[in-house]
Amino acid sequence: MSDRIFGGFGLALAIFYIWAASTIKDSFMVDVVGPRAFPYIVGTIVGLCSIYFIVRPDDEPEWPQARAFAEIVFAAAVMFAYCLALPEFGFVISTIFATAYLTWRLGTAPLWSIVSGVATSVGIYVVFHLILGLSLAEGPLGF
Amino acid sequence: MEILSLLAEGFGVALTPTNLFLAIIGCFLGTLMGALPGLGPANGVAILIPIAFSLGLDPTGSLILLVSVYYGAMYGGRISSILLNIPGDEPAMMTCLDGYPMAQQGKAGEALSLSGVASFVGAFVATCGLVLLAPQLVKIALLFGPAEYFVLFTVAFATLGGISSTNQAKSAFAAALGLGIAMIGSDSQTGSQRFTFDHVHLYDGIDFLIAIVGLFALSEVFIFLEHHRSKQGVAPKAATVGRIMPDFGMIKRCIPSMARGTGLGFFSGVLPGAGASLGSFLAYSLEKQAVDRDGKSFGKGDPRGVAAPEAGNNAASGGALVPMLALGVPGSGTTAVLLAVLLQLNITPGPLLFTKNPDIVWGLIAALFLANFILLAMNIPLVGIFTRVLMVPTRILMPIVAMISFVGIYSITGSSFDVMLMVGFGIAGWVLRKLDVSLVPVILGILLGNQMEVNLRRAMTISDGDWFILVGSPLAIVLWLIAIAGFVLPMLMGRRMKKRMESMHDNEEFVGD
Numbered sequence: 001m002s003d004r005i006f007g008g009f010g011l012a013l014a015i016f017y018i019w020a021a022s023t024i025k026d027s028f029m030v031d032v033v034g035p036r037a038f039p040y041i042v043g044t045i046v047g048l049c050s051i052y053f054i055v056r057p058d059d060e061p062e063w064p065q066a067r068a069f070a071e072i073v074f075a076a077a078v079m080f081a082y083c084l085a086l087p088e089f090g091f092v093i094s095t096i097f098a099t100a101y102l103t104w105r106l107g108t109a110p111l112w113s114i115v116s117g118v119a120t121s122v123g124i125y126v127v128f129h130l131i132l133g134l135s136l137a138e139g140p141l142g143f
Numbered sequence: 144m145e146i147l148s149l150l151a152e153g154f155g156v157a158l159t160p161t162n163l164f165l166a167i168i169g170c171f172l173g174t175l176m177g178a179l180p181g182l183g184p185a186n187g188v189a190i191l192i193p194i195a196f197s198l199g200l201d202p203t204g205s206l207i208l209l210v211s212v213y214y215g216a217m218y219g220g221r222i223s224s225i226l227l228n229i230p231g232d233e234p235a236m237m238t239c240l241d242g243y244p245m246a247q248q249g250k251a252g253e254a255l256s257l258s259g260v261a262s263f264v265g266a267f268v269a270t271c272g273l274v275l276l277a278p279q280l281v282k283i284a285l286l287f288g289p290a291e292y293f294v295l296f297t298v299a300f301a302t303l304g305g306i307s308s309t310n311q312a313k314s315a316f317a318a319a320l321g322l323g324i325a326m327i328g329s330d331s332q333t334g335s336q337r338f339t340f341d342h343v344h345l346y347d348g349i350d351f352l353i354a355i356v357g358l359f360a361l362s363e364v365f366i367f368l369e370h371h372r373s374k375q376g377v378a379p380k381a382a383t384v385g386r387i388m389p390d391f392g393m394i395k396r397c398i399p400s401m402a403r404g405t406g407l408g409f410f411s412g413v414l415p416g417a418g419a420s421l422g423s424f425l426a427y428s429l430e431k432q433a434v435d436r437d438g439k440s441f442g443k444g445d446p447r448g449v450a451a452p453e454a455g456n457n458a459a460s461g462g463a464l465v466p467m468l469a470l471g472v473p474g475s476g477t478t479a480v481l482l483a484v485l486l487q488l489n490i491t492p493g494p495l496l497f498t499k500n501p502d503i504v505w506g507l508i509a510a511l512f513l514a515n516f517i518l519l520a521m522n523i524p525l526v527g528i529f530t531r532v533l534m535v536p537t538r539i540l541m542p543i544v545a546m547i548s549f550v551g552i553y554s555i556t557g558s559s560f561d562v563m564l565m566v567g568f569g570i571a572g573w574v575l576r577k578l579d580v581s582l583v584p585v586i587l588g589i590l591l592g593n594q595m596e597v598n599l600r601r602a603m604t605i606s607d608g609d610w611f612i613l614v615g616s617p618l619a620i621v622l623w624l625i626a627i628a629g630f631v632l633p634m635l636m637g638r639r640m641k642k643r644m645e646s647m648h649d650n651e652e653f654v655g656d
Contacts, residue, residue: 006578010316017323020338027333031600031609035330039594042322049316058310061577066367071368073555076570079361079545083562086553095549099542102364106371106538120543124550134197134554 003057010050018043071105078102090139091129095121146274152507156203157513165200165208166510170517173215175213178529179540180223181363184216185462185476185583189359190544192484193352193551202488203503207510209484213477214266217419217460221258221453222463222529226251226384234419234456237427241441241448242329248444252387252526254388257523258453260394263515265405265454269461270511273468274408277497280469284494290612291600294622299472302415302586302629311634313580321588322595324349326535331593332600344560351483351560351589353552357568358575358582360548361478365573367541384530386525395558397450408455414463415629418475419459426455428643461511468492468504476583483590491594513620 021039064072080100100117104110125143128134136143156162176187188209195205220235225242238258245254275442287295300318327338328348339345407429408422430451435441441448463474471493473479485492490500497504522529552565572582606612614620 001580007383014295024330024337027330027335027337030607031332032603033600035333035335039323039326039337042326045315045319049312049319052312053316056312058313058579061579063577068369072365072573075365075385076566079569081567082549082564083559086562087559091354091550095546099546102368102542102545103538105368106541108538116539116542120199120546121564123545124546128550128554131181132198135557136193136549136550137553 001057002061002063003053007050007053007057010053011047014043014047014050017046075102075105086137088139090127090141090143091136092121092143093139093141094137095124146278149272149364149501149505150509153507153509154512156502156506157207157509158578161413162204162207162506162510163513165204166211166513167517169208169211170215170218170521173212173217174219174222174518174529175215176212177216177219177223177231178533179233179537180214180227180231181367181537182544183220183477184213185480186359186363186412186476187637188212188353188480188484190548190551192480192487193356193555194353194547195484196487197551197554203506205488206484206503206546209481210507210510211514211517213481214457214460214511215518216477217457217614218259218262218265219520219529219557221262221449222526223478223533224253224260225254225449226533228531231518234423234459237452238449240427240452241443241445244444245446245449252384253301253390254446254449255384255391255392255526256387256392256523257397258449259526260521261397261401261450261453262457262522263519264401265408265457265459266518267459267512267515268405269409269412269458270508272413272458273461273465273511274508276413277465277469281497284470286618287494288616289605290615290621291596291622292598293595293602293620294613294626295470295472295596296591298622298626299415299587299591300584300631301626303474303581303587307610310579311580311630314584315630317575317580317582317584318588321585321590322457322592323588324585325589325592326356326596329517331597340600341551344558349589349632350556350561350562350587352487352555354568354589355480355483355586356548356552357565357631358518358572358585360544361566361569362563362572362582363577364541364545365569366576367537369573371538384527387526387584388494393446393486397447400434400451401454403430403433404451404454405458408458409462412474413465415472415474418463419456422459422462423452423456427452464511468496468507469494471496472591476586479583479586483586486590527565529604577594 018040019044021036024036024039026034063069078098078101082094085094096117099120100113103116104113108116127134129136157166172191173187176182191212192209195208200208203427216232217234220231221238221242223229223231224235224238228243230236230239242254245251281456303314327345329335329346330337336346374621378552404426407425411422411425412419415487422583428448431441435445460477463478467473467478467482470481471491473482482492490496490503548565550560553562563581575582602612614623
C-alpha cells in the first residue's frame with residue numbers, strides 16, 4: 001500500500017512538474033531543443049515510474065509506530081524552529097536548546113541533556129568559530 | 144616515465160606542511176566517521192564538505208582533506224565490525240563474519256591489525272591501478288562528443304542502482320527526481336527561469352551541498368531517532384582489544400587472500416555502480432570457495448576471512464575513483480559526493496582535468512598514497528583511541544553530527560532558508576529510505592543534471608534537431624548497450640545477490656551470538 005500511495009504522490013508530482021515546465025518562458029536566445037524539452041523528459045520518467053509503483057508495489061516497509069513517528073515529526077519541527085531561531089537568538093543559545101532536545105529524545109536524562117547541549121554548543125563555538133574562524137549566526141548578545 | 148614525473152610533482156604538492164597536516168587530520172576524522180556505526184564514508188565526507196569549504200582552503204587542500212576522510216572512513220568501517228559485530232558501513236558487513244568471532248576468541252587486536260594491513264594492501268594497489276588506468280581511460284574519453292557524453296551520463300544512472308537496489312523503477316525514479324531538482328533555477332543556455340515560481344531564493348538553483356548533507360547526514364539522524372527505543376542508544380559492550388602488534392606469521396599466511404581480494408575489489412570498484420559492497424562480498428565468497436571448501440573454518444574466526452573482504456572493499460574504493468576522475472562519472476555514493484566536491488571547487492572531472500589541472504589530479508593521487516601510509520601508521524598503534532570513541536553513546540554523538548551539519552551549511556550560505564531546505568531534504572531522505580529508494584541516484588541527478596542537459600542540447604544543435612545523433616556512432620551504441628545491461632542485470636541477479644549477502648550476515652550473527 002505504501003508504494004501505491006507513494007506512486008500516487010509521484011504521479012501528482014510528475015503532472016505538476018510537466019505543467020510547471022510548460023509555463024517556462026522562452027528567451028530571445030533560442031536553441032533547437034529549448035529550455036522545456038529536458039524537463040518534459042524528466043517529468044515523463046517520474047510519471048512512468050510512479051505508475052509502475054501503483055501497478056507493482058513492493059513489500060510493505062516497516063513504518064514506525066505512532067510514538068516513534070511523533071518523535072520524528074517533533075524532531076523535524078525542532079530543527080525547523082532551530083533554523084528560524086538562529087538569526088534571532090544566535091548560534092550558542094539556539095544550539096543549546098536544539099541539542100538538548102535531541103539528546104533528551106534519544107534517551108538521555110533531562111539534566112544531562114542540558115549539560116550535553118551546553119557542552120556541544122560551546123564546544124562547536126570554540127572549535128569552529130574561535131579557532132577555525134567560521135562565521136556562525138550572531139544573536140543579540142553577539143554569539 | 145611521464146607518469147612518474149607527474150606523480151613526483153604531485154608529491155611535491157601533497158608534501159607541503161599544510162597539506163600533510165590536512166591529510167593527517169582527514170585520515171583521523173575519516174577513521175572516526177567510518178568506525179561509528181551508521182556513519183559511512185558518504186555521510187562522513189558529506190558532513191565535512193561544507194566545513195572544508197567554509198574554512199577557505201585552496202582547492203588542492205580541500206581535496207586532500209576530503210579524500211583522506213574518504214580513505215579513512217573506508218579503513219575505519221572495520222573497527223566496529225570486529226569489535227561490536229556492527230558494520231560501520233555497508234562494505235564492512237563481510238568483515239563481521241570472521242572478524243567478530245576472532246574478537247570473541249580474544250584476538251581482537253590481531254584482527255584489527257591484520258585488517259589494517261589488508262586495507263593498506265587493497266587501497267595501495269588500487270591507487271597504483273588508478274595511476275595506470277585513469278590516463279588510459281582519458282584517451283578513450285577524448286573521443287567523446289556531446290552525444291556520447293549524454294549517453295555516458297545515462298550509463299551512470301542506469302548502472303548506479305546496482306546491487307543495492309533491486310527495484311530498478313525506484314532507481315530510475317530517484318535519478319529523475321535528482322534531475323528534476325537540478326533543473327530549478329536559471330537555464331544555463333537561455334537564462335529563462337525554471338521552476339523558481341518567482342521565489343528569489345531559488346533563482347540560483349538548489350546548492351547540491353544542501354541536498355547532500357540533508358539527504359545523507361540528517362536522514363541518518365531521523366533513522367536513529369526512530370530506532371533508538373529498540374537499542375536504547377547505549378553503546379554495546381565491545382570486545383577488549385588485547386595484543387595489537389600484528390602477528391607476522393598470520394599476515395604472511397593471508398597474503399594470497401589479500402591479493403585475490405584486492406584484484407576482485409579493484410575490478411568491482413572500476414565497474415560503474417558495483418562499488419565497495421560488491422567488492423567485499425565477492426572477495427569473501429570467492430575466498431571461502433578457494434580455501435575453505437568443506438566450510439569448516441570460515442565464519443568461525445578465520446583470519447583469511449578478514450583479510451580478503453577488507454582488501455576487497457578498500458581496493459574498490461580506489462577503483463571507484465578511476466571513472467570518477469577520468470570520465471566525471473562516479474561509480475558509488477561516496478565518489479558521487481567527491482564529485483560534488485570537485486564541482487564546488489569549479490573543477491570539472493573528465494579527460495580535460497588531466498591536461499588542464501595536472502597539479503590537482505596528481506596532487507590528489509599523491510595524497511591518496513600518502514593517506515594510505517598515514518592510515519597504516521595510525522591504525523595499528525592508535526587503534527585503542529578509535530575503539531574508545533565507540534564507547535561514547537550514539538545518543539550523545541548523533542545530535543553533535545546534526546549540529547555540525549547545520550554549522551557547515553549555515554557558514555557557507557548564511558541563510559535560514561537554506562538550512563530549512565536542508566531539514567526538508569533530511570525528511571525527504573528519511574521517507575525515501577523507508578520506501579527503499581536509493582539516495583545516491585538522487586544526488587547524482589542533482590550533480591549531473593546540468594551537464595547532461597547541456598550535452599543533450601549541444602548534440603541536438605549539432606544535428607539540427609535530429610534525435611538519431613544519440614545513436615549515431617559506434618561508441619554511443621556500445622554505451623547504450625552497457626546502459627541497458629546495467630539496468631537489466633540487477634533485475635535478474637540483484638535480488639538473489641542481496642539476499643545472499645544478507646543471509647550470510649544473519650547466519651553468522653546467529654552463530655556468533
